[in-house]
Amino acid sequence: MKRSDREKELSRRMITRRALGLGAVMTAVTGTLMWRLRDMQLEQADAFRLLAEENRINLRLLPPTRGLIHDRNGVLLAGNEQNYRVVMTRDDAGDIDLVLARLQKLIALDDEAVARARDDMMRNRPFVPVTVAERLSWEDISRIAANAPALPGVTPEMGLSRLYPLQADLAHVVGYVGPVSDRDLEGQDRPDPVLMIPRFQIGKSGVERAQEDRLRGKAGSQRVEVNSVGRVMRELDRVEGEPGENLHLTIDARLQNYALERLDGQSAAAVVIDVESGDILAAASAPSYDANLFVRGISSKDYNGLLENDYRPLVNKCVQGMYPPGSTFKMVTALAALDAAETDGRERVFCPGHMDVSGNRFHCWKRAGHGRVDLVSALAESCDVYFYEMSQRCGIERINAMSERLGLGIRYDLPMTSVASGLNPSREWKLRTRDADWRIGDTVNVSIGQGYVLTTPLQLAVMTARLASNRAVLPRLIRDPMERAAPQAASLDLRPEWLEMIRRGMSDVVNDRRGTAYSSRVVDPTMVMAGKTGTSQVFRITQAERDSGIRRQEDLPWNRRNHALFVNFAPLDNPKVAVAVIVEHGGGGSTAAAPIGRDILLAALNDGRPPLSAYPTSQRNRISAEQDALAERLRDLGAFRVSRA
Amino acid sequence: MSYLEYNTQRMPKGAAKMLHLNWALVVLLIAVACYGFVMLYSVAGGSARPWMEPQLQRFVIGLAVMFIVAMVPIWFWRSVSGLAYGLSTLLLLGVEFFGAVGMGAQRWLEIGPLRLQPSELAKITTIMALAAYYDWVDIKKISRPVFVVGAALIVLFPVFLVVRQPDLGTSLLIAAAGGAVIFAAGVHWAYFAGVIGTFAGLVFAVFASRGTDWQLLKDYQYRRIDAFLDPTLDPLGAGYHINQAMIALGSGGWSGRGFMEGTQSRLNFLPEKHTDFIFTTLAEEFGFIGAGSLLVLYMLILAFCLVTVLRTSNRYAALLAVGVTANFFLYFAVNTAMVMGLAPVVGVPLPLISYGGSAMMVLMVGFGLLQSAHVHRPRLPT
CATH class of the missing domain: 3.40.710.10 (DD-peptidase/beta-lactamase superfamily)
Known part of the structure; x- marks a missing residue:
């Protein structure tokens, strides 16, 4: 619109005043940012550098030992057995597919397991170790150890897995454990971090499920030093978790x-x-x-067999x-x-x-x-x-x-x-x-x-x-x-x-x-x-x-x-x-x-x-x-x- | 305003316009962009690919676009402001209905081979529309509620569409830049006090709605806010990004750990290290000298933008320049505040440095408009 000179002057003055005001605000904000930068980089630099060092030091969660379940006379109903397994970290592996293919040549590993490990790795953050194979023999483990240079990001580990010595006897009562599923995490606002460990097992039915809180225990942690490619050099220290509580059933x-x-x-x-x-x-x-079938990952054939049985074993x-x-x-x-x-x-x-x-x-x-x-x-x-x-x-x-x-x-x-x-x-x-x-x-x-x-x-x-x-x-x-x-x-x-x-x-x-x-x-x-x-x-x-x-x-x-x-x-x-x-x-x-x-x-x-x-x-x-x-x-x-x- | 308002006799013509550009600003932009090239080279592990080279090409194209936009008379831009605003709003509606989903949000619109982020475009067109609007409104009636509501609608329509994508960060930037233009136009300050008060109320409502079925934000946005309020709460979960960013930044010290020596970015602890979190790598490798000098450069850019604002007596041009300046300021202020743990993690790139096409192009168009305002400023008859 046409404006009078007076209006133009008014407009110009207003814009000048307000723009300078905005400029002052911007300067103040940038000054604050500068101050914060100075505070972090000069005042707290040492503390942050320490943290950066610690970053090179990996913190790993140690799954707690699950509580045992006994019968009224002390017979073991649910225990933990030693189990050799192989874990892999996406970050360190580089070309995951190549490494997995090499691994497949060394140990018996079907395509399904490879695909699952791959999915697990892509789903988790790159530094999270993912279990690729479990229940390996000592020979498998030594073969992997011997070929370690060709297998970046692959680490053999010893862990515990659930075992039900009495097999079918108490499957309905004691129940069984299985890997954490998305459904288990639903509705948990801040789930126990230990649940994020891939293939961590929690109770799925029976006492194992109902008494999960008592049986699970608390996770420990382990600090390991990693070199520039992320390979573990040595363990620095270790805080053992709290093992789960042992339970005694009234069952004979x-x-x-x-x-x-x-x-x-x-x-x-x-x-x-x-x-x-x-x-x-x-x-x-x-x-x-046999409850152990579920712990090891039941095949769909076995599972369907159980589901379709007229006598309803489940x-x-x-x-x-x-x-x-x-x-x-x-x-x-x-x-x-x-x-x-x-x-x-x-x-x-x-x-x-x-x-x-x-x-x-x-x-x-x-x-x-x-x-x-x-x-x-x-x-x-x-x-x-x-x-x-x-x-x-x-x-x-x-x-x-x-x-x-x-x-x-x-x-x-x-x-x-x-x-x-x-x-x-x-x-x-x-x-x-x-x-x-x-x-x-x-x-x-x-x-x-x-x-x-x-x-x-x-x-x-x-x-x-x-x-x-x-x-x-x-x-x-x-x-x-x-x-x-x-x-x-x-x-x-x-x-x-x-x-x-x-x-x-x-x-x-x-x-x-x-x-x-x-x-x-x-x-x-x-x-x-x-x-x-x-x-x-x-x-x-x-x-x-x-x-x-x-x-x-x-x-x-x-x-x-x-x-x-x-x-x-x-x-x-x-x-x-x-x-x-x-x-x-x-x-x-x-x-x-x-x-x-x-x-x-x-x-x-x-x-x-x-x-x-x-x-x-x-x-x-x-x-x-x-x-x-x-x-x-x-x-x-x-x-x-x-x-x- | 019309063409006749200008002293056409004294207006530079043709190639002579080049001489009347805000050259200091051009130099500063190139300087800042160079910081970006260096950092993109570094985070790629000492390689021009995959980020530095495309970024360099884009910046050159961006500069060219800026010059072209600058050569076009500002009154032309004024006359197409409404059109541009309408077009960008249509594109935003397009995202609403046909947009591609990525990272839990609809932001992209794919038209043939072109991938467009209309929310970036809306930043500039909203400012243009507002400047044109206030150029049209009678100055004496500017604080009347009906005209304030008009301006608010111009801002809030694109903001509303962007929030729905959902992209809270960009929508807040659009709203804030729009607010700066409205403020500079001279609307009574009481309105701003009112808006800020309402905003505080809204923040309260956002938190109060959490967990109810009328929850206002997506869960991942709440988690980002949580992580912002206390990143140490969950170092392996929601707070991971910001914690790692702060560690990288703080560990830089006075002079940094050296070019390509930052352990945080080398060992992949930093997320999005080539885009939103690139400032942390700069701070880690070049320390306070590097990061602080970048902030100083940004300040200088702001200063020379203000020079343009103050030197033009044309209302549209001045308000447009204010908007471009505010937009630029918000970009770097929010981004750096975010990586220093002073603001929630929202997806805002570091202007001229972060890897990315849409944002860079829109930024350069904005500076082109500002340059056009500078070149075509009314000269007083001697």
Whole structure:
């Protein structure tokens, strides 16, 4: 625009004034920068030069020694083994591909490993050493050392790697370690620097994962002098890290080994628990897998094999498997009725073989009926009608409350992976999740452990332990080796006369001729056993099937067969150990699960091996043969026993 | 302003214009660029490749561009200011929609074989647009809110687009250079107090938003701020760059460790040693003498730029020169403050020295405009 001379003069003055002002600010800022430069380069030059010197001195993180895991008797469950490996630093190697190609000529190194090492190096900062090959032989290492000049940036190292001496025995409990993945670092704002060490291994499942913080320890550091091309000349000093804490599990490795082998060939789980302390003595889930495979990097073929196996070896059925408890739930129904004062237990109920409830007919497993049964005989013979009747008297809310009191439907805080809570159904639960009203038929189903109720083998073991000890025992997996006595749980406050009836019923299950598991009795008077069988339907039996005659379990495809369950404890007069066994699709509880429960319980009472003398004379020949066959597969743990410090 | 405002009789014409250039400035630019060549030779381990040679070519081209721009009358540049601003804004929008992603940010626009960084271009065009704007606005109405808002929009539109790339460093430079022009134009100081106050509030908001789902910056930018506030916190992680840079700089001492003797850059401890962190290598190898003398050279460049500002009575030309000066100042001040640990690590190159094409070219165009203002300044009739 056209401006008057006055305006032009005004503009010019303003710009001059303001530009000089800006000039002053710029001068002041540059002066400050100059001052800072002077301060750093002249005042603090020595300190910085020292730092520059230290730069030539490399700081390396030393991975801490991971804590060991022992069983209750000091048997090593997870240890660390010496391991020769080769690390490579991108910065020092120069042409990575050339060096890797040379390395491939010296040691067995597949293309996949080379590609992985290459990726690791490119992903990390150039000075970070990356593991190229592990578990090398001494010959490999010496060959590399001899060719060192042709392999810039390559350093042989000795390190520790995780080893599970008992292989598959505790894979589900102890878990395994694996390299840190991006997922592990997610959500960690300032991750432990030791996690940045390439291929540093952390717990991925089981105790290894749940107790990672205690097992990991703290990283140490090492200062090494490097020459102009970055090759390590000598170690200057070394700050050892803090090794991880050693853990002692409540598991008895010998018993665990026995239990797992006893379950071999089936998709099954067994939990052994101390009735007073809640110590988990064994938690076997069959089939298992060798945890060492995961440490070494499992091949996709092996991994797919595990994933596609119908028996689901990767699942810890003890705590993750949820099953209808079947008749093993009947103690809950009985106690709920007693607690509600709906029966005194001596009252007899007539079982005609079925019961009609609001237009539906509920069958007893014995079509001819049991006649008149009281609580004890109803348990012993597993009469369904008796419990149908009791459940209608006391109602689902009482059953739900008693179930929870006995430890079912609770998610236990154990250092294991994916501990399931099971399902303790109630009116409120059904309304919330199914948007449907609770029906009396639902209660009747639950009374015999069918319908909505789901439990894990661990929960059944806890329930049995609580029935045996009348204490609110909580399962635990880790114990303080220094503790003098196991902690005692609070009393469950069930009336002794009720428990007396329940125990008598459970005793009759195995010790009375009419009991459902009479063939699994124990004759040794010091180890008298009590138990309860259970057979839970996986598929509803349709009326059509019932009419055409129920097909025998053996004729059904495996995955439609019933689950077989058995819970037991012993000795009857002074209970010490409780066991819960489930054989997936095993058929009947008395035939498929009870013999296993007896064997494992006897093993638990006798340092991991059942004594032949405890079995009825008529069975000893067969049992002896079975034991001999099993003994060949059992592990001698003498070699793994570590004297306790 | 129009052509008629000039005393055309006294305006140099043709080749004679060369004599009226701000020659001191030209000499200073060449001197600073030589520092750059030496350092690029050094960080390449004593080799003209891969950095020094292309940089030398670029600088020569840049000088030529500067002379050409300087020869074109300043009133021509005024008349195309709006056009240039519009064009660069379109290119920024192009980045928004078609830009290539590199290092977690969209900054580049690829048009055929050409790789363009429109945010660099926007630095100059924003200044041009502002200068033209204030040349147009009535001086007496300059502090009226409506005209201040107009200027603010001119600045904030490209700033907004650059922030979205995201390139916080460049966007702050554009905003600050624009602010200098607005300030020099004579807008009431209360506005600046207001803006600075708001900015302080914004900084607070940026920190307060951290970790919430309306987080204002990318995580890597927060980590840079963390590292800036306390580089020792994480010497192997976020603070690595700045720590190593400070070590290199400080260890230079009075006279440095000698040409090509800096251990920090030799052993690859320095990041980006040929671009953003090149000042540290200079300081390491030539010490306070080298680094300090570079700062003095920069100061002299500023001084001679101011001479141009003060000598032209033309409003557009003076404001444009102020903008170019401020832009140049911000470049080296932010870069050196950054490597000395006084400012967060933002991607700002050291002007005329860091390796890189876009920034150098834009800088030389800026100086060309300033030279044009110098050559074509109105002469008083005698």
